[in-house]
Structures are given as C-alpha cells and as structure tokens.
Amino acid sequence: MDIFLQQIVNGLVQGSIYALVALGYTMVYGIMGLINFAHGEVVMIGTLVTITVAGSLIKAGMPVALAGLAGMMAAVLVCMALGWALERVAYRPLRHAPRLTPLITAIGMSIVLQNLAMMVWGRNYLTFPSFLPSVDFELAGAHFTAIQVIIVLVSAATMGALLLLVYRTKLGMAMRATAQNPAVASLMGVNVNRVIAAAFIIGSALGAVAGVMVGAYYEIAHYQMGFMLGLKAFTAAVLGGIGNLAGAMLGGILLGIIEALGAGYIGDLTGGFLGSHYQDIFAFVVLIVVLMFKPSGLFGEKSGDRA
C-alpha cells in the first residue's frame, strides 16, 4: 500500500509537468492542426536558460530563492520570444501548404534547436541549482518533498490562469472561435494571425514553466531532454483528446500516474521479466490501447467524418 500511495504522489508530480507541456501541444493543434514537434525543445531551452541565469545570479551573491525566480522569469520571456519566432519564421509561411510540409518543418526546427542548444550549453549534463532545502513530508506513508508540493501547486495555478484567459477574456474567445473555424472567425473580425501567435506564445510560456520545474525536480538538464518529454506530453494531449484544454491537463496527470504505477509494479506483474527501465513504454502502450477503443481520446468529443 505504501508503494501504491507513493507512486500516486510521484505520478501526480510528473503528471503536472506533462500536463503543462501537453497544453502547449494541444493549443497549437486545436487552433491550426499542427503537431509542433519543436515544443519539447522550447521546454528544454527554458530549463537551460534558468540554469544559466539563476546560476550566475547565485554566483553574484543573490539569495537563492530570488535567483530562482529571476531565472524562471528569464526562461518564460526567452521561450515566449522563441515561440513567437517559431511561428512567425517557420510556420506562418506554410499556413496553406499540404499537411506534411509544416510537420517536416517542425521536425527540422526541433533538430535545429537541439543542436543550437548543444553548441551553447555543451553536450554534457548540467546540474540545476537547488533552490529549496530538501524538506521531507510524510502523509499516510507517502513521502514527498517541498519541490514536489511546489510543482503541483505551480502547475495548478498556471493551468487555472490559462483557463481564465481562455474562457474569460476577449483573446480567449477569439482563440476558441479560431479553433472552431478560422475562416468564419476571421470574417467576424478575429485577427487569426494574432490568435495563432498568441497560442504559440502562451504555450511556450507554459512550456518554460514546465521546463523550470523539470529542472528543479531532477536537478539535472541536458540538450536532449526535450525530446522524450515532448513526446510523452503529446501522448498525454492525445490521450485526453487533442485540442481540448481540460483533456490535456487530465491526460497529463493520468499519464504521469500510469507511468509511476507501471514502473512500480511491472516487475511483479511480469514475474521479474521486465524491470522498471521499461517505464517509457507505458505511455505508448496506453496511447495505442486508448486509440483502439476511444479514438477521440478519453475526454475528446467524437469527431465524425466531415462530409
């Protein structure tokens, strides 16, 4: 029972991070139908920028918590700019190209960003400065640390803010309208270009927050870390029903928990044949199974053929 609860806690933490990244995928996909493969790289750059900024501020004598906050702000700003630039330079010219074209561009940008990051930050693992004392809490037999609590709280707050933005502001309404039908939205006076840019910028900001938290959680970062994270977050978005914000959040958390439980129990389940290093396959196995039985995702609406 202890393991079970512990894995639920771990899964919730990891899942909050997936959820934040998944939101970036789902917003862009919902509005323009593009899998933005480079989103995982945006997250990675968020982590690495935080390391550089916070690291040098700490070295300059700034209090650790303040430096961490400054690092996060810097990461959010850099990533927003990066998201904006990606859309403007790489995707916007391809708005009316065949479906495969922007996807290949996205893959290309992903490769470019990874290798740029490698040139800037090198190919070695970087350590993330510890912002917080490692306090341990215990509840009903499950242990958790201050950073885990903070990750869940920050994710919840960020997602809450996003929901407010999307459902309570004019920009949010324009975004929802564009997702429904870009042509009609533009007839109604919505500036579709601005909406798409906003989706990229907001998604990247969420990605940056997620990047900071991944770094803080694992205390380690690497130029290739964005790939697997991005892939799983996209899986989470599909799991929840792509294009659906609440679905991305729930899908992310669900995926985190499934992975954690899977990793905790796979040894027992297979009689020791498969160990916890198979953790990464759960995301994809779950994805395939869900798509088999509920193609529109767990929380997505049924999308029939458009005749």
Place this chain on the structure above:
Amino acid sequence: MSANLPTPLLEARAVAKHFGGVKALRDVSLSIRRGEIYGLIGPNGAGKTTFFNCMTGLYVPDGGGFTFDGTPLVADASDKAAARGIARTFQNIRLFGNMTALENVMVGRHVRTRAGVLGAIFQNAATRAEEAAIRQKAIDLLHYVRIEERADDLARNLSYGDQRRLEIARALATDPKLLCLDEPAAGMNATETEQLRELIDGIRRDGTTILLIEHDVKLVMGLCDRVAVLDYGALLIEDVPAVVQKDQRVIEAYLGA
C-alpha cells in the same frame, strides 16, 4: 401506371437520423423506380444531404433502413454502397486534386476490377488486359461527359463546370445502377445548367436511374419523372412534378414562414 413495374430500385423505410437534439430526418419513406430521374428537393437544411449520406453509408441512420435492388443496404459502409451499385457526387466537389482527370476516372473502376499487388508487380497478361480495359473505359467516359481534351490535366486545375462533369464521369465508372447527384447545378450559369440537363437526361436514356438533389426548382421540375419534397426532415409529398408544383404545403415550405 404502377401496375407493370417490378420492385423499386431503392426503397427507404422510415429512415430517421438525429444529431443531438436536432431531428434531421423524421421517418422518411420513399421509393425510386428503375429508369427514372427522381428529384429530392426542399429548402436549405431540410435534410436532403443527410438522407443522401445515410443512403450511401456515410452516416448510420438512427431508425429505418434502405432496400436496394431487392436486398437491404448495410449501414455505415460507404465503400460497400458503391459495390452494390450506388454512386454519388458531392455537393462541394470532391475530386482527387493531384491526379489527372483520366486517373480520376480510372480509379472509379476500382470496385469493378480485381488486380492486386502481385498482378501489378509481375504484370501478368490478365493484369495488363484489365489495365488496358480500365484506361479505355475511362477515356470513353471522358468523351461521354465531353472533357476528353482535359484528360491529362490535374483535376484541381479544371474549370468548375468541368470538375462537375469529371465527378459524374468518375461516378459512372463504378457502373452504378443508381447515380446520386448532390446539387450538381450549384454555382452554374444558365448555359452550363442547360448542358448539365442534357447530360443527365442522356445518362438516364442510357439506362442509369438517377437521384437528383437540387436547389434549382426549375431544373428539377423540367427533368425529373417524380419529385419528393423534404421539409424539416419530413417528407411532404412524393409525386410527379405537375402535382408537386401545385401542392399547397410545398408552396408554403418554399415561400412560407
């Protein structure tokens, strides 16, 4: 007049379809006889295209069903409908844009031919003969709809009227018993509509039954043997044009409320 007729080609029995709370079709029953041009009209949103999509297997009806040529149609299998002998065109033309006009018609022969991967790779005599027959039939059909000189152009580069014709040729390539045309005259000028009228009439004379969904009441009344009128998903009347035109309910549906 009905005494000497065999079973109808298509019979719809109490077909119902709803989307959420909206009842798009309310127990529509009608029958199409062999060799006739049957018109299905109604104001916008009356359920014409929904009826069409149920019949061709794109939607699954929520109630009722279809009998085609004596046997029931399987719901939710649009590829089976073509094999049974129902071909259709689309209201908003759906051609294979990056294939040539000729290829568009050739692919229409798919359901009447059988060559597989091995045949294609080894190019055995049967495959080559079949391929030649497909090509000849496609050329003939392009002639038939009078766009043979556009054979090698990509479908998406054809003019609007030619695209309509190409779509009809592609549908005819499946050797249909029933050809369903979904608003073929939409967006056409008077000359083009007249040419279309001749084409449809010709197709019927050559032995294919036609179901015509149309907005252009004049075209329908001049061309069809019988007409059915849908309004708010329900069948108002099914009769010869002369009767339908004078029907009070029809006039109200078109002019009224």
Place this chain on the structure above:
Amino acid sequence: MNFGRFFRSTVGIATLAALLVALPFVAAMGGQAWVRILDFAILYVFLALGLNIVVGLAGLLDLGYIAFYAVGAYTWALLASPHFGLHWPIWAILPIGAGLACLAGVVLGSPTLKLRGDYLAIVTLGFGEIVRIFLNNLNAPINVTNGPQGITLIDPVSFGAFKFSGTTQIFGFAVSGPQKYYFLLIALAILVIIINLRLQNSRIGRAWQAIREDEIAAKAIGINTRNLKLLAFAMGASFGGVAGGIFSAMQGFVSPESFSLIESIMILAMVVLGGMGHIPGVILGAVLLTVLPEVLRYGVGPLQMALFGKMLADPESLRMLVFGLALVLVMRFKPAGLWPSPVRRRELQETGK
C-alpha cells in the same frame, strides 16, 4: 536537356549502367570508406522507396519506419550469428525478417489506420521508441538482444560458398567486400524501383493515391480504405525488414543506437525533400542526405580551421544543424521537394504566373 527521355533511350540506359558499374571502383580510389558510404546511399534509396509507398503514394505519415528496419536487422542478427549459435541461410532469414516486420506493421496498423493521420504519426513514433527500449533492455533475465552492446560477428550475406565479405578475385579483378555489397544493393534497389513504378500506375496504386487525396471520396467510389491503407503500411514495413537484414549482414554488427528516431526522420526527410511520390526525386533525396552529411563530416572541421583558424563549433552538431536548416528551407521554398514529378512542377509554375 530532358533527363527523363535520355534515361529511357538505349544509349542512356547503357551509359547509366556503365556509370553504376564503374562507380564503386572510382570511389575505391578515395578509400574503401567511400565505397561503404556508397553502399549506405543505396541502402537508403531502398529504404526511402519502401517508405515512399506508404508516405508518397498512400499519404500515411509513418514516423516509426526504422522500427521495421530494426525488426529485420535483429532477425538476421539473431538467426545468423554466434549469439544463439544459429547460422541460417539467407533464403530463410530474409523472408522471416520481412514477414515479422510485415506482421508488426499489421498489428500496429490495424487499430490506428482507421483514425486520423496525425494519430498514425504519433503511434508509429511511439512504436519506434518501444522497439528501441526493448532492444536495449531485453538482455536480462534472458539475454535475447544483448542490450546496448548489441550483437557482433553477424554472418555476411552468402550464396553457397560465395561470401559478400572479404576480397574476391572476379575475372582477375580484386573486388572488395563493400564493392560486392554495392552490386547486391544495386540489384535490390532496381527491384524496388520497378515495384514502385509498377504499383504507381496500377489499380492498387491509384486507389492509394485516391485515399491520399480524399478519403471520403475514395470510399464513395467503393475503395476499402482501411484494407488498402493496411496493405501500404504492411508493404512498407516488409521493405524495411528486408533492408534491415541486409544492413545487419553488411555491418556484421547491430546495436539499438542504429534505430533511433532520428533515423526514421532522416528517411522520411529523404522522401519529402526529394519529391514525395516521385521516384527520381526520392532517389535524389536518399543519395543527397546520405552523402551530404558525410561530406559535411569531413568538410566542416577543416573548413572552420581554414576560415577562423580554430574550431568554433563541434562538427557533429554543426552537421545536424545544417541538416535541420535544410529541412526547414526546402519546405519553405520548394514545398513539393527538390525534384517533384513533372506534372506537379508544371502546376507550380502555372500557379506562379
């Protein structure tokens, strides 16, 4: 000059054949390494044309193609190496490898192919990762794949006593191992070119293209889209399986790192960059993307030294950076690929006016 017509004439074919025969001997003057690069270029031509059936003809976005290649490669490695002490002959292993890859394709494709295309992309991508994770970890408790170390001492391709490894004297010429593989690979590539050409202009090929263009319209004319998509997917997978087997034998060594996602992306890029669905374009894409990185590998370092007097950036990452940029730029300025089919090219010019 019309290349197409030239290559269809007898003189053209003879010239091309002579060039292809001479090529490995010319390349050998620069060292056997260049012959090996040539071998890989042709292997990638084979792989890319296999994927072209899936992506170019049927329009299915397969991002896990390399997994099928891995299945073929490990099938050969396990059935023809000291690892299990098995040394089965080629006529048994190659069909088994292709069959297993095909089976994997069917198992993966049947649930996903009825879904929207983007889901296929992500599922195939995930499948590629699953295969790699298994290859990496199936060394305990039973050692099946030997984990990250991979499998070594794999048997070369051989027909009876004729082995493709080592140097042989043929008509007084010393022909090296890579050169022999070159001719084997050329034969396979010609085979796959013929299959592509014939499929493209066949009943099945047209149905695939129709599905690519408009699935609903394809269904309406009676095409069983699900089965045909599965057929394309499974065929592509089988080609991947065959290529994997040859790769295994040629290298004599396989390990999971040869089957990473970037390999899948490379092959997809070959198909798309070259000119999707257009066979000469795909061949160009495959050759370009195999040879260009090698040229960059040898060229980038010295070039930097010459220009700046020191190494500014790691050649490996610079090479990948250039590759990524090339993908972006080609999609931006030549969306139909570098060498699109003549019909498409004409279209682009027409709309350009």
